[in-house]
Amino acid sequence: MKLMFASDLHGSLPATEKVLETFAGSGAQWLVLVGDLLNHGPRNALPEGYNPAAVADLLNSVADNIIAVRGNCDSEVDQMLLKFPITAPYMQILLEQQRLFVTHGHLFNPENLPPLAPHDVLVFGHTHLPVAQKRDGLYFFNPGSVSIPKGGFDASYGILNDGVLTVHVLNNNRVIAQVEITP
Template identity: 40%
Template sequence: IMTVKGNCDGEVDQMVLDFPILADYALLSLDGLTVFMTHGHHHNTTTPPPLKRGDILLHGHTHILACEKFGNDNLYLNPGSAALPKAGNPKTYMIYENRKFTCKDFSGNVIFEIQL
C-alpha cells in the first residue's frame, strides 16, 4: 500500500496504522515511469509540482475519477474515493501492475485502465 498525507490526516491517525501515511508526497519510479503521488490539495493540475515531460501526477483530493493528459505531455490520474466518491462515481480504488493503472469499483468492475 502506498499512501500520502491527506488534508484531514494527522499524527493521531498514524498511531493506529501499520503503514506510513504522513508524507506530503511520494516520488515513485515504477518500471521506468515517474509518478508524483500527492493528496492534491497543494499540488494538482492547476498548481502542479515540478514535472518532466511524460511524468504522471496521481492525486485524489477531489474524489472524482480522472485519467487525462495535461501540461507538457503529462498524465493526471485520480483514483476517486473508496469512502466518499463525488460526481456520481461509485466507490473505487486503483492498482498498478506492469506499467498499467487500473481503477475498479468494489464489485471488481474495471472503471478505467491505461497501459503505458
C-alpha cells in the first residue's frame, strides 16, 4: 500500500492545489492529512493564498481517498465544510506487521508518546519540521508543512512506499529525509 502524507495546510490554496496535483501523480492509494487543514492559527502568519473555503472545496473533491486527523487549529466549524471526518485526535493504519499511529502532534509526539509496540511508527505534524528516523525501537515521521515550513526547510510532504518513509520537497520532489521501516 502506498500512502501520501501532508500536514499543516493552514488554508493555503496554492499549497493545497500542489498537494492534490502531487497526490494525483503519486500512485498513492490514500492521502493522509495530519491536521491543521483550513485555519492558520493565531501564532502563524497568513499563508500564501489563504482561502479556507476554497481549500475545503478542493479537499472534498478527493474526500473518498482521504484519511485525516484533527490538528490544534481544526474545529467543529471546519468539519461543517468538509465531507470527510477530521475530528479524531488520532488514527491507526495497520500494515502487515506494524502500525502507523497518525496524530497531529500537539497531544502525542516524540516527547509524549501514545502506547506503541516496538517498530510502530508515530506519524505527526504540528512542528512544521520534516523528520524520518528510527529511535529507541520506534519510528518517527513528520512530513513537514506544505504551507508554512519552518527551520529553513522547504514546503514538504511524505510518502510511504515499499516499507520506506520519505519526506519530499513539495515543489521538486527532492528527498530531504528517509527511513526504512522494518518489523
